[in-house]
Amino acid sequence: MEATHKSIVMDTTEQSSAAAQAGWISLFAALTALGAQVEIPNSPVPFTLQTFFVLLSGAFLGTRNGFIAQGLYLAVGALGLPVFSGASFGLARILGFTGGYLLSFPVAAALVGYLVSLRRGYLWTLGAMFAALLVIFSVGTLYLYAVSAYTFPQAFGAGFLIFSWWDILKLAGAAAIYNELSKRFRTLPR
Numbered sequence: 001m002e003a004t005h006k007s008i009v010m011d012t013t014e015q016s017s018a019a020a021q022a023g024w025i026s027l028f029a030a031l032t033a034l035g036a037q038v039e040i041p042n043s044p045v046p047f048t049l050q051t052f053f054v055l056l057s058g059a060f061l062g063t064r065n066g067f068i069a070q071g072l073y074l075a076v077g078a079l080g081l082p083v084f085s086g087a088s089f090g091l092a093r094i095l096g097f098t099g100g101y102l103l104s105f106p107v108a109a110a111l112v113g114y115l116v117s118l119r120r121g122y123l124w125t126l127g128a129m130f131a132a133l134l135v136i137f138s139v140g141t142l143y144l145y146a147v148s149a150y151t152f153p154q155a156f157g158a159g160f161l162i163f164s165w166w167d168i169l170k171l172a173g174a175a176a177i178y179n180e181l182s183k184r185f186r187t188l189p190r
Contacts, residue, residue: 025061025072028053031056032050032057032073032083032105033076035052036050037086039085042162044144044158045140045158045163046085047166051108051136051170052174054109054132055170055171055174055175056178057070058108058110058132059116059129063113063114066110066113067107067110070106074103074106077090096147097147097148100140100141100142100144101136101137103139107135107139108132108135111132112128112132116128116178121179125175125178126171126175129174130171137160138160141155
């Protein structure tokens with residue numbers, strides 16, 4: 001009887017943890033979608049707050065769940081929910097000029113999650129998030145070059161350099177938020 005009771009308690013705890021993880025994953029996917037709607041128009045790639053939440057999802061959720069959160073974000077957008085910038089959606093958006101940025105979100109979140117799990121501290125977190133931004137903007141720029149009529153220098157200027165000032169602000173903010181909250185609160189279910 002006692003073995004059965006322990007099994008039930010463990011099953012309930014695992015279900016509770018799975019439900020909490022699903023909730024946090026969904027929340028960060030939704031926050032990324034909200035960040036996409038905070039948009040400053042720019043052609044061919046707008047300025048948004050998406051990467052801010054991509055970085056935070058990896059830091060707070062960890063490698064696997066950060067990846068899943070951003071994959072969920074892409075999936076719901078591909079299925080037709082208006083979660084991309086300008087309330088856009090669909091595979092055409094994912095395969096358009098911004099596709100490389102969007103498709104790199106799960107990898108960037110996973111990278112942050114992995115690196116943050118290795119060490120603590122603001123500078124380490126800043127470096128981890130910077131590495132993730134390099135992934136996003138490198139993949140995004142190469143993809144932009146591949147699918148547009150831009151030369152590589154034009155794609156680099158329009159898809160990488162133009163975002164540097166904006167993303168340094170988001171990077172510093174995301175690292176500071178994670179650093180402070182991780183000191184005060186237990187980590188999220190991973």
